Amino acid sequence: MPLLDEFGQGLDFGDYVVAVLPVTGGIAFALADGRVAMGAAAPVVVHDGGLLSASAYDGAVVSGGEDGLVRLTRTDGDSQTLADFAGRWVEQLTAHPQAGIAAATAKTAHIVKPGQGVVRSFANPATVQSLAFDPKGKRLACAHYNGVSLWWTNSQAQTPAILEWKGAHMLVTWSPDGRFIVTAMQENALHGWRLDDKSDMRMGGYPAKTKSFDWAGKGRWLATSGAQSVICWPFADKSGPMGKSGLELPGTGGLTTVVAAHPKSPFVAAGFSDGAVMMFRLDDEAELLVAAPADAPVSALAFSGDGNQLGFGREDGSAGLLALPA
Amino acid sequence: MQGEDMSQIPVTVLTGYLGAGKTTLLNRILTEPHGKRYAVIVNEFGEIGIDNDLVVDTDEEVFEMNNGCICCTVRGDLIRIVSSLMKRPGRFDGIIVETTGLADPAPVAQTFFVDEDVRAKARLDAVVTVVDAKHLPLRLADSKEAEEQIAFADVVIVNKTDLVSPAELAAVEAAIRRINPYAVLHRATRGDVPVTALLDRGAFDLDRILSLDPAFLDNGHDHDHDHHHHHEHDHDHECDEHCDHDHDHDHHHDAAAVVPNVIHDKGITSVSLQADKPLIGDLFLAWIQRLTQERGPDILRLKGILDFEGEEERFVLQGVHMILDGDMQRPWGADEPRVSRLVLIGRNLDARELAADFQACVA
Numbered sequence: 001m002p003l004l005d006e007f008g009q010g011l012d013f014g015d016y017v018v019a020v021l022p023v024t025g026g027i028a029f030a031l032a033d034g035r036v037a038m039g040a041a042a043p044v045v046v047h048d049g050g051l052l053s054a055s056a057y058d059g060a061v062v063s064g065g066e067d068g069l070v071r072l073t074r075t076d077g078d079s080q081t082l083a084d085f086a087g088r089w090v091e092q093l094t095a096h097p098q099a100g101i102a103a104a105t106a107k108t109a110h111i112v113k114p115g116q117g118v119v120r121s122f123a124n125p126a127t128v129q130s131l132a133f134d135p136k137g138k139r140l141a142c143a144h145y146n147g148v149s150l151w152w153t154n155s156q157a158q159t160p161a162i163l164e165w166k167g168a169h170m171l172v173t174w175s176p177d178g179r180f181i182v183t184a185m186q187e188n189a190l191h192g193w194r195l196d197d198k199s200d201m202r203m204g205g206y207p208a209k210t211k212s213f214d215w216a217g218k219g220r221w222l223a224t225s226g227a228q229s230v231i232c233w234p235f236a237d238k239s240g241p242m243g244k245s246g247l248e249l250p251g252t253g254g255l256t257t258v259v260a261a262h263p264k265s266p267f268v269a270a271g272f273s274d275g276a277v278m279m280f281r282l283d284d285e286a287e288l289l290v291a292a293p294a295d296a297p298v299s300a301l302a303f304s305g306d307g308n309q310l311g312f313g314r315e316d317g318s319a320g321l322l323a324l325p326a
Numbered sequence: 327m328q329g330e331d332m333s334q335i336p337v338t339v340l341t342g343y344l345g346a347g348k349t350t351l352l353n354r355i356l357t358e359p360h361g362k363r364y365a366v367i368v369n370e371f372g373e374i375g376i377d378n379d380l381v382v383d384t385d386e387e388v389f390e391m392n393n394g395c396i397c398c399t400v401r402g403d404l405i406r407i408v409s410s411l412m413k414r415p416g417r418f419d420g421i422i423v424e425t426t427g428l429a430d431p432a433p434v435a436q437t438f439f440v441d442e443d444v445r446a447k448a449r450l451d452a453v454v455t456v457v458d459a460k461h462l463p464l465r466l467a468d469s470k471e472a473e474e475q476i477a478f479a480d481v482v483i484v485n486k487t488d489l490v491s492p493a494e495l496a497a498v499e500a501a502i503r504r505i506n507p508y509a510v511l512h513r514a515t516r517g518d519v520p521v522t523a524l525l526d527r528g529a530f531d532l533d534r535i536l537s538l539d540p541a542f543l544d545n546g547h548d549h550d551h552d553h554h555h556h557h558e559h560d561h562d563h564e565c566d567e568h569c570d571h572d573h574d575h576d577h578h579h580d581a582a583a584v585v586p587n588v589i590h591d592k593g594i595t596s597v598s599l600q601a602d603k604p605l606i607g608d609l610f611l612a613w614i615q616r617l618t619q620e621r622g623p624d625i626l627r628l629k630g631i632l633d634f635e636g637e638e639e640r641f642v643l644q645g646v647h648m649i650l651d652g653d654m655q656r657p658w659g660a661d662e663p664r665v666s667r668l669v670l671i672g673r674n675l676d677a678r679e680l681a682a683d684f685q686a687c688v689a
Contacts, residue, residue, distance in 0.1 A: 016413040032413040049380070052410055066380075089382070091406065106385060127387050127402065145389055145402060168389040168402055186400070186441075187392050208442060315413070 003279070004291045008310075008322025011040055017313020018051055020302040022263075024059030024075050027304050027311035029319055036061050036073045039311075040321060046071050046079050053103075057095035058114075059305075064090025070103050070112050083112045092131050099137030099153045104128035109142045111153055122151045122160065130172040132181075143172035143183050148193075150181075163193045165200065171211065176219035180240055184210035188226065190233075194240060201242050203233055208255050216261035216268045217282045221247065223268045225256040230270045230280060249285060252276040257297050264307045271298025277312050277320070291320050334449040335412065336526050337421045339434050341475045342456030343465050344427030347485040351456055351517035352424060358521050362419040365411050367404065369426045380418070382407055386426060388433045391440065397623050397647040398440065399433040405441050412447035420525055421448065428471050431455075431478035432626065432646055439644070439651045452527045455479035455509075456517070460489040462498050476502055477594045477626045477671045479509040481524060488515045505594045506671055508629075594626065597677045599668045599684040607634035607641070610687040614643070614650065614668075617683070622648030624675070630668035633658070635689040643668070 004010065016032035029037040034047035036054075047065030054063040060074045068085040070093070085105045092104035100113040109128050111120040126144040133140055133153070142149045142160075145168050149160040169183035169191065182192040182203075190203035190210060203224075210226035221232040222241075229248035233241040254274030261268055266282040275294030280287050294314060301312035313319040342348045356364065356379055365380045387402040404423065411421065425434060431453060438450040455475045458465075462484075465472035476482060482502055487495055499511060512519045610632065618625060628645040643652035658664050668684065 018413070050410070050414065089410075091410070127385060127406075129402075129406070145387065166390075167392045185392070186389060186402075186405075 002289045002292045003325075004277070004320045004322050007325055008320055009040065011037075011319040011321060013037060013043060013313065013317040013319055015317045016315050017300045017317060017319055019054040019063075020260075020300040020311045020313055020319075021054060021056040021061055022302055022305040023056060023061060026075075027302060027309050027321060028056075028061045028073075028075070029300075029311065029313055030054035030061060030063055031317070034065060034067075036063065036079075038075045038077065041077075044073065044077050044079060046073050052089055052091045053093035055093050055095045055101070057101055058097070062093060062095055062101050064093045064103050068105070070101065072114060080114075082114055083110065083118050085110075092128055094131045094133060096133040096137035099133050099140070102131045102133065102140050104131055104142070107144075109140060109151070111140070120153065120156050122149070124149050124160075125162075129168070129170045130183075132172045132174045134174045135176055135178050141172050141174055141181055143169035145169070148172055148181060148183060163198065165191050165193075167191075170209065171213065173213055173215070173222070175222070175235055176215050180235060182213070182222060184213065184224075184226070190224065192240065199242075201240060203231075203241060203246065205246075206231070212256075212258040212260075214259050214261040214268070217266035220266075221268075221282055223259045223261060223270070225259050225270070228253065228255055230256050230259055230268060232268070232282065247282070247285075249280045249287065251278055252289075252293060254293070254297070258299065258301055258312075260302045262303050262307050263305060269301055269303065269310055269312070271301050271312055271314075273297040275314055275318075277301065277310075279310070290322070294318060333415065334447060335415070335418065335421055336451035337408070337423060337438065337448050338451050338525050339423045339425065339431065339453045340456070341425045341429060341431050341434075341453060341478070342427065342483075343458065343461075343469070343472050343475070345461070346427070346456040346458040347483075347514075347517050348424055348427075348456050351454075351483065351485070351514075351519070352422065354517045354519075355422070355521050355524065360521050362525075363417070365418045365421045367407055367421065367423045369424065380411075382411075386429060388430075395622070395648040397432070398436065398649060399430075400437040400440050401433045404434065404437050405444055408444050408448050415447075420451070422525075428469075429475075430471060431475055435478060435627075435646045436649050439646060439649045452480040452524070453478045454481045454483065454524050456483045456485050457498075457502070459484050459487045459495055459498050462501065466501060473505055473594050474626060476505045476509070479506060480527070482506070482509045482511050483514050483517065483519055484511060485514045485517060487513045505596070507596055507598075508669055508671075593673050594671065595673075595675055596669060596671045597675045597680050599670075599681055601633075601666045601685065601688050602663075604633045604635035604664070604689050605666050605687045606689045607632075607637065610634070610684075613683055613687055614645075617680075618645060618648050618650055621672075621674075625670055625672040627672070628668065628670045630666070631655075632666040632668070633664045 013031050018032050019030040021028045026039045034051045035043035036046045037043035047067050049066035051063050051065050062072050068087040069081050070083040073079040088105040090103050095101045100111050103110050107124045109122045110118045124142045124144050128142045130143040140151045140153050147162050147164040149162050151160050168186040171184035188206040192201040206226035208226045210224045212225040216223045220236040223232045229250045232247040251272050254272035256270050257273050258271040268280045271277050277290040296314040296316035299315045311321045367382045384403040388399050389402045391398040630643040632641040638657050639654040642655040
């Protein structure tokens, strides 16, 4: 029996689930029509038009919308505007406990803090496709066409360090040990840089674009979507995955659409294009069916901060929330 | 790409040189009481914006693809915006993309062939090009974009016809026809064209090619089929230390030998090929792939409906430069003539050579 049927509940939000996020006491769902739901509670309207991006921040949900607003929504439903970009779409957003919130409108990345509004703005050479802070929140990586720009978050006047690689970089992540930056490209491949010597690496073999990746097992693995298996690249060694093969965790037959790592244990949860959700243990590659295939692809999933809950959502608004058995 | 999947939202690309009247036409489309909702993607906010419609401001951002295809470019901003909009299907009836006056239409069109996410959710319905009847001769003489915009068009709006004499208008229309005999041509004074002529035209355009009188075309007869020409992926998940993936991105925009004519253009012509007997599918596909690989930069657009030996369904093909997209579409109708027809629009096209190669594919 799928885990959800035994330990959880199915939900239906009626609209595309853009993000599932860990918040104080559990899990929140951010929906494309501008609403945010705290667990199974009724969603509240946060954006007029549509919600484009969301991230977890300070136990709450920070989100960006077509209305040009960055909003912070707490678990009690209270929602406030942190920044107003006057109708420019806030398409990318990430957050760090110390550094604050990074939000992007077109080529510009902004640092936003509650109570202070926009504290910094960084002009990139091309549209910002994705944002990632380094583990300490001192630097911000902005992925764009032909590379990644690295900005110091505490300094306004600066020239960014640029990691160059020809092509469109659509997604970026910074390894938890701070040594690697990896991007997902328009061409169904990942590109990586080892920061100490800026050496390049390329991870390929995907039949589709990687649209989701996450660092699992204390940063030893980068779990990725874009193939029928969940492909996990080994990053424990000094040279990362160079010259190595990825670990392949076979799914249900559909393409992996989204992945999320457990915050404490070496588990990875993955959602698939056939609507199924699975969990894998990286140590022995044991697998568990969380939710059976359904009508729509899984579009987001996440563990709660304590790792005791798992939430997922699909493109048609169906979703699930479960307490994981100990 | 054939407009048969109703879950795909139709996308109309509105192109045309600066001052041709794109914005006037766009406003006209949006204000007509058609009861539809559109998302409009523009390069800068003008005086556009109607209740129920969404205007998205964007910077046109062209990405070259690292896939070994010279000329394979896509619009990064469209990939992003279309993907976002399509998270809420049903919110809009269509998407209209307005390009800047100097835009090369190829990246816009190629986005709908190359990007899998966009392909899944949206289909290119038509490229509508607005030209200024008064100034088109000048534009054709001094820019390659004006000519390419006509070459890419499914529909050409000859605007501001009140500013020219009947003789001038005839010359302008002849120049358009020389570049692209297959586009539907509408005359207008201030963008006054019925919306139905522009939006949600569906697969109509491909079939229209078949309905054209071949005698009207100056080159031989032909008809085409399309096929999937997607890029190979190696499926071993290996990490390479040094992947050199330099390849040149030369764009060959050489002027071709131009047939002398009153309006000076930059040598874009069209070739129409037709075969009344079935084609050997494998032979045809091998030829068209080789042709587009070798001559991709010169081939702006190709379209075809093809009859393959042993196949009961029509094979429909579309292409932009090196990108080909084709599929078995539907069974041939009982009273439908089973002829193959292929149309190419581009530079330096040798009609005789193309016709010979095409005829060599006949079973």
